Amino acid sequence: MSPRTRRRTPFLRWTGALPVVAVVLLILVWGRSLPAPLVGVVSLFLAGAVLAAVHHAEVIAHRVGEPFGSLVLAVAVTIIEVALIVTLMVDGGEKSAPLARDTVFAAVMITCNGIVGLSLLVAALKRKVAVFNAEGTGAALASVATVAGLSLALPTFTTTTPGPRFSGPQLLFAAIAALALYGLFVATQTFRHRDYFLPVTATGEVIDTEDHAHPPSAGEALASLGLLALALISVVGLAKAVSPTIESGVARAGLPSSVVGVVIALLVLLPETIAAVRAARRDRVQTSLNLGLGSAMASIGLTIPAVALATVWLKGPLVLGLGASHMVLLVLTVVVGTLTVVPGRATLLQGGVHLTLLAAYLVLAVSP
Known part of the structure; x- marks a missing residue:
């Protein structure tokens, strides 16, 4: 393949053309009521955009290496997710008070139990035992547990403000703590202790290079980033x-309105889920866990400060505290996750336990 052909490849393949077409479709349908046939067309492009996102994330990950590659996808998805949450809160009024809480908690459950459990299950099916670095994964889980506890559990028990809500100073502290811990987590993952977040072999050897193909050029990586x-x-x-359409279907079925948030969270996190499963199939379980736990950390660490800032101009209360069942x-997710991480090895059982919690x-x- 000639260099010229290689440079044109990202744009000639369907993975290059589809995101552009999908954005054009988004512009055409934005803010409009869609008939059923058009909803089907939009859904097809939505699925195609998910697959294209996974492809380009893997190209970038191959170029920059781990753990930077998984960090790119996690942060990119979360920034856009935060923008969507704030936009919906601006439009939703008081009924959107628990939106940030529901979305963040959905992201935590999907990533810490869905992505992690599915990755362990896929890896264990292939190699009987999924092997990963307990030090890096444990640090990520501890960060997620701390920020989730401070942001989602603590508001239920505070007494300054009635209801499961923070007072102004409490919300400010939670936002600063979430952002600071996320920054510290990123610095630890990418610079201070990067080797803790690299894939490992069954004998404990760190894998710092990919062995299946030559890395893409800088031009291809930049094209994939865009x-x-x-x-x-x-x-x-x-x-x-x-x-x-989802909301009307949920209402007709008599389901709680929170189901809409769960469905949208599943769609938004689908690129990371597919990328994590593909990494697990290549015996890169640590990469899968970086995607899962890193996405959970990014979701809380960026969403809470964003909604805290948004309360300056938003009307109505901001509900962050979880109910008893959640x-x-x-708590079960944190406890089970700890027991899974400590040995640095997992079997089908651990994957099944996490997926049961998600179910x-x-x-x-x-x-x-």
Whole structure:
């Protein structure tokens, strides 16, 4: 393949063309009521944009290496997710008071139990035992548990403000703590202790290089970075475009309104889920866990400061405290996650336990 052909490849393949077409479609349908046939078309482009996002994230990850590659996808998805949350809160009024809480908690359950459990299951099916670095994964889990506890559990028990809400100073502290811990987590993952977040072999040897192909050129990586941004924008935007149809379907089925948030969270996190499963199939379990726990940390560490800032101009209360059933699920997730991480090895059982917790969360979302 000639250099010229290689430079044109990202744009000639469907993974290059589809994000552009999806963004154009997003512009055409934004703010409009969609008939059923058009919802089907939008859904197809939504699925295609998810697959394109995964492809371009993997190209970037191959160029920059781990753990930077998984960090790119996690942060990119979360920034756009935060923008979507703030936009919906601005439009939603008082009914959107628990939106940030529901979205962040959904992201925590999907990443810490869904992505982690599915990755362990896939890796264990292939190699009988999934091997990862307990030091790096343990640090990530501890960060997620701390920020989730301070941001989602603590507001339920404070007494300064009635209801599961923070007072102004408490919200400011939670926002600063979340942002500071996220910054410290990123610095630890990428610079101070980068080797803790690299894939390892069954004998404990750190894998610092990919052995299956030559890295893409800098031009290809930059092209994929731009196309990744377009794909993620289209994923979130098209998900919002079809959300009214989802809302009406949920209402007709007599389900709680929180189900809408769960469905949208599943769609938004689908690129990371697919990327994590692909990494697990290549025996890069640590990369999968970096995606799962890193996405959870990014979701809390960026969302809480963003909504705290948004309360300056938003009207109505901001509900962050979890209810009793969700509190139980959060505690179980932290305890089970700790027991999974400590040995640095996991079997089908651990993957099944995490997926069971996710299933319990989904059942309670439908039938609280």
